Amino acid sequence: MMNKVLILEDGSIYRGSGFGSDENRRFELVFNTSPVGYQEILSDPSYTDQGVVFAYPLIGNYGMNEDDYETRHPTIGAMIVREYNDEPSHNRSVNTLDEIMKRYGIVGISGVDTRMLVRHIRDVGSCRAMIADADVNAAKAVQELKAAILPTDAVARVSRKAVEAYPCENARFHVVAIDCGMKENIVRSLLRRGCDVTVVPWNTSAEEILAQKPDGIFLSNGPGDPTDVKEVIETVRALHGKAPIFGICLGHQLLALSYGASTYKLKFGHRGGNHPIKNLGADKVEITSQNHSYAVNADSLRDTPLTVTHINLLDHTVEGIECVKDRAFGVQYHPEAAPGPQDSGYLFDRFIALMKEGNDHA
Numbered sequence: 001m002m003n004k005v006l007i008l009e010d011g012s013i014y015r016g017s018g019f020g021s022d023e024n025r026r027f028e029l030v031f032n033t034s035p036v037g038y039q040e041i042l043s044d045p046s047y048t049d050q051g052v053v054f055a056y057p058l059i060g061n062y063g064m065n066e067d068d069y070e071t072r073h074p075t076i077g078a079m080i081v082r083e084y085n086d087e088p089s090h091n092r093s094v095n096t097l098d099e100i101m102k103r104y105g106i107v108g109i110s111g112v113d114t115r116m117l118v119r120h121i122r123d124v125g126s127c128r129a130m131i132a133d134a135d136v137n138a139a140k141a142v143q144e145l146k147a148a149i150l151p152t153d154a155v156a157r158v159s160r161k162a163v164e165a166y167p168c169e170n171a172r173f174h175v176v177a178i179d180c181g182m183k184e185n186i187v188r189s190l191l192r193r194g195c196d197v198t199v200v201p202w203n204t205s206a207e208e209i210l211a212q213k214p215d216g217i218f219l220s221n222g223p224g225d226p227t228d229v230k231e232v233i234e235t236v237r238a239l240h241g242k243a244p245i246f247g248i249c250l251g252h253q254l255l256a257l258s259y260g261a262s263t264y265k266l267k268f269g270h271r272g273g274n275h276p277i278k279n280l281g282a283d284k285v286e287i288t289s290q291n292h293s294y295a296v297n298a299d300s301l302r303d304t305p306l307t308v309t310h311i312n313l314l315d316h317t318v319e320g321i322e323c324v325k326d327r328a329f330g331v332q333y334h335p336e337a338a339p340g341p342q343d344s345g346y347l348f349d350r351f352i353a354l355m356k357e358g359n360d361h362a
Contacts, residue, residue, distance in 0.1 A: 004109045006051075006080060007138060009128040009145040012120065016111035019084050020101030024136070026148055027051035027077030029129035030293070031118045033272035037339025038097065042079065042106070043070040045158040045181030046249065046291050048223035049151055051078035051129055052271075053117050059110075061085040063093025064100050070183040070338060074104045075158055075223075078131050080117065084110035107131045125267040126293065154223035155180045155232075155250075159202035166190075166197040173355045176200060176214040180232065180250050181222030185338035189348050190218070203231050206238035215355040216244040219251025219330065226253035226263050226294055233257045244354035245328035246347070249292055252330030256321055262300040266317070269293040270332075273340040276313040277333060279320075285313065288333035289340025295332065296321065327354045 004018035008029065031053040032041055038059050041052060059081040079101070086096050101108055109131050121127070128145045158181040166187055172194040177187070179199045190197050198212055202222075209217065217239055219232075226233075236258035239245060247255040253263050270290040277288050296318040301308065310320030310331060322329035335344035 002111065003134050005132055005134050005136060005138070006109050006112060007130050007132060007136070007141045007145065008120075009142060010124065011142050013138060014109075014112045014117060015134065016109040018107070018109055018131070019086070019098045020079065020108035021105045023105070023107060024130060024132040025078055025107045026128065026130045026145065028126055028150055029053065029121060030126050030269055030271060031055055031121050032291070033274070034289075034339055035273075037273065038079075039064050039068045040070050040338045042076050042097075042100070043074045044183060044291065045071050045075060046221050046223050047077070048075040048154040048158055048181065049077045050223075051080055051131070052076065053080045053114055053121065054082070055114060055118050057082040057114065059084055060097040061088055062090035063088030064095040064097055065090070065092035066094055067092070068338070070185060071158070074106060076106055079106065079108040080112055080114065081108065081110045082112060082114045084108065121268050126269060152224065152228045155202050155229050158223060160199060161201060163201070164199045166199065168194060168196050170194065171196040173215040173352065173359075174198065174213065175216045175218050176209050176212045177218040177220055178202060178204065178209070178232065178235070178251070180220045180229065180254075182220035183334075183336060183338060185336040186218070186220065186248065189336045189345070193348055193352050195352075202229065204235070206235045209235070209239065210242060214243050215359060216246065216351060217242075219245065219247035219254055221249035221251060221291075221334070223250070225265070226250055226257055229254070240323075240328065241326040244351060244358060245326070246351040247330030248334060248336070249332060252321065252332050253294055253296060255328060255330040256296040256301070256306060259304040259306050259323065260300075261304050261306060262297045263294045264297055265294055266292075270312070273337075275333065277310050277319045278313055279310055281309060286343040287341045288344055289337040290333045292332060327358065
């Protein structure tokens with residue numbers, strides 16, 4: 001039953017069948033090319049206020065399990081799919097995707113020509129869009145979309161409101177992580193490497209972080225424009241040289257901004273599980289998982305102590321930076337890869353090595 005429409009701000013209309021929450025919703029329209037991992041995508045806080053078009057045609061077929069959530073309170077804007085399967089077949093499945101989307105108020109539309117939609121986004125760029133009832137006044141909806149202002153408080157909404165500790169048996173290091181929308185698999189990746197992890201809210205001060213006596217400081221992924229969280233940029237600047245710093249995705253951008261570099265919005269972003277990047281130091285290619293709308297401006301790094309360590313082989317954007325003097329580095333992609341390839345897990349090991357080196361010289 002074609003009971004829903006997807007309307008873009010340029011007036012394009014795609015008809016389909018609704019699933020998940022039955023309400024109208026506005027969002028920024030983006031696309032992801034990963035063939036698996038819709039549970040992790042749905043629950044990744046970086047997708048806050050974004051409607052994700054899934055390039056892979058079949059979604060929902062293996063259900064939802066209890067273990068693979070990246071957050072327990074998903075804030076994704078919407079899911080747009082070619083075919084939705086409401087009869088999953090997997091031994092770990094405990095819910096259908098539709099049930100979880102209804103639980104958390106997430107809207108969805110299926111039956112859409114997602115190949116056409118992905119091509120459209122590639123041509124015109126990410127844009128504002130809405131899912132609404134089929135009988136909505138389309139002309140009025142387009143005017144509402146053109147006038148809509150995208151929220152700038154996404155990090156504040158998805159970050160933890162209080163400090164949370166994740167103890168590790170026989171821990172060797174203590175990492176304080178600034179939560180700007182942190183994925184749970186990042187915590188798991190640190191725990192597996194012998195780190196006690198203390199996760200603090202996004203607006204925690206540098207003094208409060210240093211009072212935790214960290215061996216290392218982690219800057220998390222998260223949603224939105226990195227320049228919207230100036231408080232975090234100032235905090236990171238105050239932490240330069242105090243302990244090894246590792247940033248992923250938004251954390252990578254915040255690290256660059258804290259050294260005086262700049263960022264810019266990509267036309268349609270990088271979202272998928274097979275993006276090739278080049279490790280310039282090792283002269284190796286890695287296949288990476290990515291999810292971001294913004295990138296670090298390479299030219300803006302010239303007057304900073306930062307050097308480029310990784311580049312994207314599709315569009316030559318900056319994918320990694322470091323400041324050797326301050327033992328700080330960041331990558332634009334996701335080495336914890338949930339979902340995605342495991343090529344870049346060594347970056348967590350590098351963070352461990354920097355913390356060990358710091359302790360050896362303490």
